Amino acid sequence: MSVTQRLSIQWGQSPSSEPTDTLVITSPEGHFVDVRVLKDHEPHDKFPIEWAFCGRTEQVGDGKVNYSHDIDSRQLQGESVDPDVGSVETLANGDEREEGEMTNPATGKVESYVEVWRPLDPNKEDRTPLPKSLVSDINVSVLATVDGQKMNGRVVRVGRWIQGILEFDDDNDKAGNIVDRLAIVRAKATGDIWSKEVSIGSHSDKVPVSDLEGRVLGDTFIYGGIEWAVIEHRRSRTDSIY
Structure with a gap:
């Protein structure tokens, strides 16, 4: 169960960045909704979404998590979506580091990635980091x-x-x-x-x-x-x- 905000994504050897405002909300049974809104978009853009999808998480061993995509904005826009499996580890400060491979929307190619996520306090509306205790x-x-x-x-x-x-x-x-x-x-x-x-x-x-x-x-x-x-x-x- 979590509310997590993505802090950055790194594709291959490129510098890390965060072009989106991304939150993922996940229930205790693994149901999740992942919404990634582009930070840099035109005011008149009616669909400023880099990616939005929902499904269910499944632990598949060795620290890996499989994310099913029951609804996927990219599929609805005619794109193919590769299996979504990432390896997740918790860092010393409580942030989460996820790595794997998926299609880079900027290149259309499958590339390695590293994402850093920050768990938030679900009972605060101001995106407060989740306390250690x-x-x-x-x-x-x-x-x-x-x-x-x-x-x-x-x-x-x-x-x-x-x-x-x-x-x-x-x-x-x-x-x-x-x-x-x-x-x-x-x-x-x-x-x-x-x-x-x-x-x-x-x-x-x-x-x-x-x-x-x-x-x-x-x-x-x-x-x-x-x-x-x-x-x-x-x-x-x-x-x-x-």
Whole structure:
């Protein structure tokens, strides 16, 4: 279970940099939503996303983690996506170093990479680094769209942070405009008020943000005309020691 912010990425022997505002929110059962917003984009750009995807993590041994991609913005834009497997280690200061291979969007080639991630305190809305020792109760909810609808969505809440992705399946227009086919949301809570940091896509108002309180595992409900189900819910106690 975590809320992590990427600090940098290094491709091959190139200098490390951070061209995006990237957060990943992951539940105790491994459901995650990863949203990477380009820092340098035109104000009129309706889809300033380098990459956004969701799925589930799986430990595959030797410190390696496999990340499934159930919804992937690059696939929807016609790109092929290679298997996503990285080796992760925790550094002395609590940051996480991930290395592996994947397609560099700048070159279109598979290259080695090193990413540095910083775990955040899920109960703070100001991106506070996770303390070395933290004992805290954290609200966790994961939503998925109910089968049988022409859309596929996932929402993950950990503490005061939520990210969600909603894909619309248009049988008549598989190569339709990405802003009509994909909705992406990132929100945080200040007190009882949820505010969106990221809201992208024509249907971003259909991604639940503020309607999760009181819902428990197995509940279904309608939001924005779409039926959602609670597939994971708990109030977890975290104890971070690194």
